[in-house]
Amino acid sequence: MMLTRILLTVVTAGASLASFAAYALLLRYLGASADLDQLFYAGSLPVAVSGMLAGVLAYLLPPRLTRLSYRHQDTVTRALSLLVAGATAIALAVGLASLAAQPAQCRFWLLWIGFALFAGLSLLVSVLSCLAQARGDYIATGWAPLAMSGGLFTGAMVAITTRQVWWLLLGQLAGGFVALQWLAWRLPLNWRGLSGQRRQALAALRSLRASALPITLGTAAFTxxxxxxxxxxxxxxxxxxxxxxxxxxxxxxxxxxxxxxxxxxxxxxxxxxxxxxxxxxxxxxxxxxxxxxxxxxxxxxxxxxxxxxxxxxxxxxxxxxxxxxxxxxxxxxxxxxxxxxxxxxxxxxxxxxxxxxxxxxxxxxxxxxxxxxxxxxxxxxxxxxxxxxxxxxxxxxxxxxxxxxxxxxxxxxxxxxx
Structure with missing residues (x-):
């Protein structure tokens, strides 16, 4: 177990180092500018909501999934993925409506919409990471953030080259997509024939309702x-x-x-x-x-x-x-x-x-x-x-x-x- 912890630390530290390097280079070459401020303002709420929900999933889901068969794990994962996709669609609709209502704030709301999409991708990555934890594949939970940090770093490099900070967001979106695809390939998912098992999936999660609210409040400290x-x-x-x-x-x-x-x-x-x-x-x-x-x-x-x-x-x-x-x-x-x-x-x-x-x-x-x-x-x-x-x-x-x-x-x- 100690070897796993050390390897996991190396991988997650690499992800944090890539993120740190991306922001350090942005500061070095673009400075503490109003453009960067606007980027962080636009992403603050979507990223915070995504982080809170991801934290709740990380606390609640792996212990519950370990008690289920692989087939039922796939069912729960599919149901949660559909819920995340639906919530992301609603968030994008809100962003588009705000953009139409406030065309003068076009740049801000376009960034907000991009971050809402990134938040949805991050949540999907979190769902699959919980499945990886439940199946004992702890290293997979580290490789996914590394892919996302790699996208962030790439976006930062392009933003510095072009002097356009919105490339940072595009890099994050690319990193989230790569992480999602990698986890889907890494985990032996079989989603065929699961559409008729949604009730079973929701029933498997029903016991988590009592602890969902207190864990959500607990996660607020970090998100x-x-x-x-x-x-x-x-x-x-x-x-x-x-x-x-x-x-x-x-x-x-x-x-x-x-x-x-x-x-x-x-x-x-x-x-x-x-x-x-x-x-x-x-x-x-x-x-x-x-x-x-x-x-x-x-x-x-x-x-x-x-x-x-x-x-x-x-x-x-x-x-x-x-x-x-x-x-x-x-x-x-x-x-x-x-x-x-x-x-x-x-x-x-x-x-x-x-x-x-x-x-x-x-x-x-x-x-x-x-x-x-x-x-x-x-x-x-x-x-x-x-x-x-x-x-x-x-x-x-x-x-x-x-x-x-x-x-x-x-x-x-x-x-x-x-």
């Missing part, structure tokens, strides 16, 4: 930052949203490396530990894993202070990115990195809670994170600019992590008394 940043950055001037978007990309890349794939395989490892050793063994494992992630996050902060900031500044420094914008970006990344350990640990801890059929704490924390972030961010960004958002980010994640650990200890004490 709503982009639209919240879009709202918080509006009064902060040109380039602010680009700065926050790149900083988030750095955080995702670092958290991927320090997590060693723990959150991906936690559904199985947590369930196996719970079966063999009980709640006590599961909580001991969770505490060890959480401390490892937080310690690795603190080491990442030290590495950034010692030399990472200088290296990143050297990579990004150019005539297109003004020195004031570069300093603001590097400061923002530094303060956000303080929260990378707790942020990387929380997806794993949420899976631990779900393994114990405990949904209230993750739902409460998932709701509190965006509320706390937007409140603190609004207060601190007034005097501190984007750096105030970075402070808010780290504060919220540390408070959330501490609350999660205290909740686990409370469960442990309750189990001990009984």
């Amino acid at each position: 709503l930052f982009q639209p919240l940043d879009a709202w918080l950055c509006r009064p902060l001037g040109e380039g602010s949203l680009t700065t926050m978007s790149f900083a988030q990309r750095v955080l995702v890349a670092v958290s991927t490396v320090i997590s060693l794939g723990a959150y991906v395989i936690a559904a199985k490892t947590s369930r196996d530990t719970l079966r063999t050793g009980g709640v006590g063994a599961l909580l001991c494992q969770a505490n060890r894993e959480a401390m490892r992630l937080v310690s690795a996050g603190l080491l990442a902060v030290v590495a950034y202070v010692i030399g990472g900031r200088w290296v990143l500044g050297l990579l990004l420094e150019s005539s297109s990115l003004h020195s004031a914008d570069l300093d603001r970006l590097l400061d923002t990344i530094g303060w956000m990195l303080v929260g990378v350990g707790p942020m990387a640990a929380m997806p794993y801890l949420c899976r631990v809670f779900y393994s114990m059929k405990s949904y209230v704490v993750p739902a409460a924390l998932g709701t509190a994170v965006p509320v706390g972030y937007v409140t603190l961010g609004w207060l601190l960004s007034r005097p501190l600019d984007v750096k105030g958002l970075a402070f808010s980010y780290s504060i919220v994640w540390w408070l959330t992590f501490a609350t999660a650990l205290l909740s686990l200890r409370k469960i442990d004490r309750l189990q001990s008394t009984h």
